[in-house]
Amino acid sequence: MKIFLRKYKIVYYLLGLLITSSATAQMQLFDLKEIRLKDGPFKNAQDVDLKYILELNPDRLLAPYLIASGLPVKAERYGNWESIGLDGHIAGHYLSALAMMYASAGNQEVKNRLDYMISELAICQEKNGNGYVGGIPQGKVFWDRIHNGDIDGSNFGLNNTWVPLYNIHKLFAGLIDAYRYTDNEKAKSIVIKLGDWFIELIRPLSDEQIQNILKTEHGGINESFADLYIITKDKKYLETAEKVSHLAILNPLEKKEDKLTGLHANTQIPKVIGFEKIGVLSGDKKWSDAAEFFWENVTQKRSVAFGGNSFAEHFNPTEDFSGMLKSNQGPETCNSYNMERLGKALFLDKNDVSYLDFYERTLYNHILSSQHPQKGGFVYFTPIRPNHYRVYSQPETSMWCCVGSGLENHSKYGELIYSHSDNNVFVNLFIPSTLDWKEKDIYIEQSTKFPFENNTNLVLKLKKSKTFSVNIRCPKWAENFEISINGKIQKIETKPSSYVMLKRKWKSGDQISVKFKTSTHLESLPDGSNWSAFVNGPIVLAAKTSNKDLDGLFADDSRMGHVASGKYYPLDQAYAMIGEKADYIAKLKELGDLHFRLDSLELEPFFEIHDSRYQMYFQNYTKEQYKQKHDLLKQQEIEAMALEAKTIDKINCGEQQSEVDHGYKGEKSDSGYDDTKSWRSTRSYISYQLLNKNKSGKFLDISCIDEFNTDKITILINEKPAEIISLENKTIRLNIDKVEIVNIKIRSHDGSNSPRFHQFRILKD
Numbered sequence: 218m219k220i221f222l223r224k225y226k227i228v229y230y231l232l233g234l235l236i237t238s239s240a241t242a243q244m245q246l247f248d249l250k251e252i253r254l255k256d257g258p259f260k261n262a263q264d265v266d267l268k269y270i271l272e273l274n275p276d277r278l279l280a281p282y283l284i285a286s287g288l289p290v291k292a293e294r295y296g297n298w299e300s301i302g303l304d305g306h307i308a309g310h311y312l313s314a315l316a317m318m319y320a321s322a323g324n325q326e327v328k329n330r331l332d333y334m335i336s337e338l339a340i341c342q343e344k345n346g347n348g349y350v351g352g353i354p355q356g357k358v359f360w361d362r363i364h365n366g367d368i369d370g371s372n373f374g375l376n377n378t379w380v381p382l383y384n385i386h387k388l389f390a391g392l393i394d395a396y397r398y399t400d401n402e403k404a405k406s407i408v409i410k411l412g413d414w415f416i417e418l419i420r421p422l423s424d425e426q427i428q429n430i431l432k433t434e435h436g437g438i439n440e441s442f443a444d445l446y447i448i449t450k451d452k453k454y455l456e457t458a459e460k461v462s463h464l465a466i467l468n469p470l471e472k473k474e475d476k477l478t479g480l481h482a483n484t485q486i487p488k489v490i491g492f493e494k495i496g497v498l499s500g501d502k503k504w505s506d507a508a509e510f511f512w513e514n515v516t517q518k519r520s521v522a523f524g525g526n527s528f529a530e531h532f533n534p535t536e537d538f539s540g541m542l543k544s545n546q547g548p549e550t551c552n553s554y555n556m557e558r559l560g561k562a563l564f565l566d567k568n569d570v571s572y573l574d575f576y577e578r579t580l581y582n583h584i585l586s587s588q589h590p591q592k593g594g595f596v597y598f599t600p601i602r603p604n605h606y607r608v609y610s611q612p613e614t615s616m617w618c619c620v621g622s623g624l625e626n627h628s629k630y631g632e633l634i635y636s637h638s639d640n641n642v643f644v645n646l647f648i649p650s651t652l653d654w655k656e657k658d659i660y661i662e663q664s665t666k667f668p669f670e671n672n673t674n675l676v677l678k679l680k681k682s683k684t685f686s687v688n689i690r691c692p693k694w695a696e697n698f699e700i701s702i703n704g705k706i707q708k709i710e711t712k713p714s715s716y717v718m719l720k721r722k723w724k725s726g727d728q729i730s731v732k733f734k735t736s737t738h739l740e741s742l743p744d745g746s747n748w749s750a751f752v753n754g755p756i757v758l759a760a761k762t763s764n765k766d767l768d769g770l771f772a773d774d775s776r777m778g779h780v781a782s783g784k785y786y787p788l789d790q791a792y793a794m795i796g797e798k799a800d801y802i803a804k805l806k807e808l809g810d811l812h813f814r815l816d817s818l819e820l821e822p823f824f825e826i827h828d829s830r831y832q833m834y835f836q837n838y839t840k841e842q843y844k845q846k847h848d849l850l851k852q853q854e855i856e857a858m859a860l861e862a863k864t865i866d867k868i869n870c871g872e873q874q875s876e877v878d879h880g881y882k883g884e885k886s887d888s889g890y891d892d893t894k895s896w897r898s899t900r901s902y903i904s905y906q907l908l909n910k911n912k913s914g915k916f917l918d919i920s921c922i923d924e925f926n927t928d929k930i931t932i933l934i935n936e937k938p939a940e941i942i943s944l945e946n947k948t949i950r951l952n953i954d955k956v957e958i959v960n961i962k963i964r965s966h967d968g969s970n971s972p973r974f975h976q977f978r979i980l981k982d
């Protein structure tokens with residue numbers, strides 16, 4: 218890593234890109250190997266992650282690659298997303314997780330596995346003969362079509378293959394991490410050949426055709442090519458990084474326009490990490506300005522208290538979070554995984570400590586909380602719906618994206634606890650750990666029980682006394698910030714989101730003690746509605762409310778198993794605050810260890826809450842409005858629950874997971890978001906499969922955004938013309954009586970645009 222960083226820095230300086238005035242103070246990461254966690258919640262998360270990592274079978278993860286290369290498998294591939302089109306995506310994440318876990322924990326078995334997987338991938342690449350290696354089903358046929366310009370891109374289906382570039386980006390990133398963190402030269406060789414194969418793949422394509430490919434979710438493929446440029450210094454990779462950057466996202470960001478509402482959120486964030494990296498490497502500020510604008514909008518207008526964003530995987534309107542409040546599909550963990558990566562990149566680029574306020578908030582409240590602290594399962598959605606809950610993956614099942622990113626999340630907590638400039642140390646996070654900066658003979662041990670105690674202690678061990686600065690982050694949330702050196706209180710000036718520089722001739726055994734206060738406040742949702750969360754310092758508080766009805770708590774391989782599909786508890790029955798918010802803050806009774814009594818509830822750090830329903834957001838009414846607004850909410854809940862109770866299955870068109878889980882296929886199809894509704898249309902055909910469990914549904918309702926003309930489309934159910942019962946209010950009702958599996962296909966006549974379909978819903982009556 219150190220070598221890699223130096224190279225990075227050389228590139229950085231050679232190109233004369235340094236924008237900041239203090240060239241010598243450019244912030245840099247330490248090598249993960251130089252940091253070790255000490256006992257505490259983060260060390261526990263790392264240990265539990267290591268166990269989960271070792272429970273996975275490398276041969277099962279490799280199977281899609283062997284199959285795609287025509288080689289015999291050594292074990293069956295995993296099920297779930299690993300065998301319905303995203304075959305091989307977890308292996309890419311797994312390489313990254315192994316590489317970072319080896320750097321963080323030094324476990325030899327982890328290193329052996331990484332080396333084994335790289336060797337097997339090299340064999341697959343050799344067999345393919347053209348530099349390609351990947352797990353995508355029927356990869357050869359698929360890529361040949363792309364190479365020949367036969368491209369039909371839609372938001373997650375490219376020629377009806379589920380996000381192939383997203384999938385292969387995971388492999389690029391995994392190989393790059395294997396080289397970056399463990400100096401694996403074979404990984405470097407594979408990824409360079411893979412990069413060259415890709416460049417050849419897109420060589421005959423026009424810019425327009427490439428942008429058509431990029432309509433489909435493609436992870437951070439631009440970032441991978443920027444990384445290849447850092448590794449090789451060959452300009453062709455940076456040019457490719459720019460070429461595979463999605464202009465439909467970049468252009469509005471350059472104009473400082475937020476056009477994100479309705480877009481699949483985690484599709485966009487990795488593209489922006491790529492923009493930021495290209496900005497740094499090319500010296501063209503427009504890229505990093507776009508990234509910064511995106512960051513500001515997402516962190517300030519689109520994120521909830523725990524750092525997550527979006528619901529049902531899509532960005533909601535900034536002025537309306539009600540959809541998220543009602544949904545069992547709250548913010549997705551992958552989004553925060555990527556926002557943390559973007560925050561880290563911006564922090565390093567801009568030398569600006571304020572990026573760490575959001576990074577830290579998300580680290581404690583989303584990332585740390587997204588792993589089961591004993592069993593190790595990973596969380597996909599974190600609902601903010603009061604009195605709902607979360608479900609966890611299991612090693613043998615549930616091969617979701619958030620398992621891939623989850624494996625990585627808990628392997629790299631050391632990455633930003635400290636950072637450095639040429640000679641100086643920066644202490645960014647109050648996490649028990651050691652820093653061993655061998656190059657400078659500086660060793661620091663940090664001991665703290667934060668956030669359960671508001672202090673941290675640092676002890677320096679030096680071979681000989683030397684002059685340098687130790688810079689302590691004064692977070693935005695810290696009050697009465699106080700620093701002592703060897704027991705003597707220092708005169709310091711602090712301001713929120715800054716460093717306190719302690720420069721002196723340090724000697725071995727010197728101690729730095731940091732003390733501060735935190736207080737609890739209520740933080741409103743960004744939409745200005747009357748919902749807010751209790752936050753103490755950087756820690757979001759929530760209350761356990763019930764351990765009943767936790768259906769599917771540990772997920773199997775079933776469809777939508779990543780969603781906590783247990784029943785909704787009515788919103789009007791959740792705890793609400795009536796009157797002044799300040800009275801509720803005053804009411805909190807401290808119970809110790811960040812637990813507080815609030816009437817019948819006990820608030821505690823959200824990251825400690827597992828296997829339980831919980832309430833994180835609370836509604837606040839004035840005394841005058843309470844009855845009327847509460848009655849209205851009650852009525853809305855009754856209607857929503859009645860509709861759900863008679864719903865057997867439903868598809869939200871244009872929403873990736875909903876469509877994938879219903880076997881979406883289509884041609885010449887567009888999707889989008891208008892007037893608070895997602896939709897899909899087609900100029901050829903679309904099809905889905907719904908399940909009419911126990912044949913209990915009688916009707917299939919298709920709701921549209923546009924007026925509907927049945928002369929211009931054909932609707933087939935199980936290959937036969939559908940029986941139309943009614944057509945009113947932009948909803949068409951079809952008969953599905955006594956049909957168990959409903960394969961629905963809609964054809965558009967004469968290549969004209971079909972109406973924009975919003976939702977398919979099977980109803981009992």
Ligand SMILES: [Zn+2]
Binds near residue numbers: 549550617622
């Ligand atoms: Zn995910």
